[in-house]
Amino acid sequence: MAFLPFWVCVLVGCFSVSLAGPSSLSDLEPPLWKESPGQLSDYRVENSMYIINPWVYLERMGMYKILLNQTARYFAKFAPENEQNILWGLPLQYGWQYRTGRLADPTRRTNCGYESGDLMCISVDSWWADLNYFLSSLPFLAAVDSGIMGISSDQVSLLPPPKNQRKFCYNVSSCHSSFPETMNKWNTFYQHLQSPFSKFDDLLKYLWTAHTSTLEDTIKSFEDRYDYYSKTEAHFERSWVVAVGYIAAAHFPTTLIRTYNFQKGLPPRILVTADVAPFISDFTTFQNVVLFLLNMLGNMDKSTGYLCTEKPSEYSGPLESSSRDYGNNS
Template sequence: MLFPTTCVALVLLAAVARAAVVTENGYPIMWEKAVAELKDMPTADGVVTINPWEYSQRMGMYRLLLSSTDQYMRSMGPSTNDSPLWGLPLQLGWKQKSGRLVDPTGASTCGQESADPMCISPKSWWACVNYYLSVIPFLAAVQTGVIGDGVTKITIQPAEGAEDYCTSYTDCSTKHADLMALWETFFQTMKTASESGATDSEKRDQILSTMWAAQQASLQQATTSCSERQQSYSGPEITFAQSWVNAADYVSAAYFLSNLEKSVQFMNPLPSRVLTATDSPPNIPDLTAEENHTLYIFSWMSSINRLLGGTLVRSWKSAMCSDLAREKGRALLDDLVLNPKFAVSGLLSILTEMATNC
């Protein structure tokens, strides 16, 4: 009679062991080891050259971004952990820990835990998408005077074997002018709002609206620029990746408060490894119930929106018409992702009712 109990215990232990890890000592993976000041980045002949294909340096870009913007984020809350930019380094940490920065072609050991864990592969779709959410905002922050002294020249080390990544402000603004402009608008708005006489609520809306507009633009550009890299992944991983991108439509429209605590809460149930061809969500034995639920919800929202010709996303965006409505939207996101008992079938009617009150 002990055999079934032992089996259950082993299954539960495996599920716990595979649970997504998104923090280390309460912060993004290897945050404390990341470069904290621009002067500590590699410099040659007076030019700072950052290697975004080395994990600690890409994470260092985020650490510089967070520390340089803290003074403008007081409307978000009293703590430095209240900044809505925390979601970005946490995403990078999850991707690294879950093996999504590894070379998916198998042609190199880049990113492999047992061989070269600090390497970020330019062939990784996930690393490519993150490039547009790390290098682009970093260069925009430098250009707007948020990072650096306005004199020191900063450039980005090219990726070996990949020529489609921009490597300087001039290069990136030439190739992605609209995208760079949106990130510059965010940083300028952040500075202006922090110094204005508006209420904290008004400042938050200004900052969050421009931040999410820039993040959405980065994702849209990345899905086009990085699309060929998806060919190296399994069908289930591609489906998850696409639904992960689509989920940003809901998060951004609700002005999701992506501070440290809230971001961790929403990232903990993300899949802790790359999905394989044999995985069938939401019934993957070695993933936790929470991870399987997240895969189901992401897939459901993406599928329903596609079947309805985009109606679900349009209804969601229409319903997010005021600060109060967006607060309700954020509560709905909590229910969708964190409450397995939430009746997803009633979501469209809830949104329709909310939209009529706009």
């Protein structure tokens, strides 16, 4: 269908505009990356069990950091310094959510995530935080289950939030029970990752399959969170999920440099009712254009229902990238 390649080209092509390269790869790391746990022994241990509190920013970021560290050896053949590790997209997106205030309590009933309270607190009322919970816990626990972490599957437990505990899973066993197909897709990704014959583009395919499955499995559980935001932000949230489906179909390479440049087009703060793209004065032109396109995509989805009922087919046009793109910021 011609519709898919057109929107893939508009969205992903827009995100891939040429931008100045970084002076150092460490400049691209998400907020507080260096302060986050880098190994399992940095977490609390009880009865040989690693206890992680994913409702604290640094502890959840540590899950990503350990995942990047433990998978680095599998991406070394594609580029140095772990830059081509396609798992970078997860912590960078999480870091953007933190930097823009999207992990804080949107109801303002608590000080969770605010300077007046605890900046490291992640609110269970945040739509962004709840979906990201599964985009951190499921890939992390699947990596444990796949043997990449070097520990047994029953040696990690995640702490529950202060409420809505039944909406979440907390260890390998419970996540497999709650989301068997999605956990299997993450396991499939790691199985191919550990193969000496793995190809970069194939890994992208398996990663995006697991990523989109995670969203499909969990998004309906948090639709009530939309009411906590302005209509403008809630519309952006819905549009973002639609866009992810297209970005996934394009097999966008979620490497460090690509994802960092990609996120320069995303809103730098939570949207308010008065925000109308492409005329938001404190946004860059790039951010205004990207938000305008995302809103158009969301409006089309709402009016036609096409994107909600039919997955975008894979697109293997010129936007599909490979490891040869290392060092190319365009």
